[in-house]
Amino acid sequence: MLSLKSAGASSTSRLSRLREEYLIDELDYEEYAVGSSGDGTRADRTRPVPIWLCVFLVVSYIFGGAFLFSEWENWPFLDSAYFCFITLTTIGFGDFVPAQRVKDNAEVSIALCSLYLLFGIALLAMSFNLVQEEVISSVKSVAKRLGIIKEEEDEEDD
Known part of the structure; x- marks a missing residue:
């Protein structure tokens, strides 16, 4: 050495x-x-993400998808928005199905729809998680001010 x-x-x-x-x-x-x-x-x-930003992103994504599906599938805009909301929230009634009327490039239409839904469901899950954390933080803050929970209890949870 x-x-x-x-x-x-x-x-x-x-x-x-x-x-x-x-x-x-x-x-x-x-x-x-x-x-x-x-x-x-x-x-x-x-730093918390503002709730309004999460809501804005989700609503923008749904309306953007509604515009795309109204063009791709020749659906009315409200039907496209309904399809996007029902599908992204995983309710999925099945009354609107993409590429049902399209004979040409049905595979491309299904692939684009799948990509839209994949990213949309991830965006929705992330937004719900961020909003949930912000709501929990706000409720804990109010509970501390009201004296329902003590400061030590909150520190043990983190």
């Missing part, structure tokens, strides 16, 4: 720089992990 004495002054300065960089990296990590105020609460580490 190489000792500091035999390596010379240049190695000593390199080692000291490495130690300094390691300490700086470690401090940056601790600051990131704990949060800006230093108390380590979850609110410091994450």
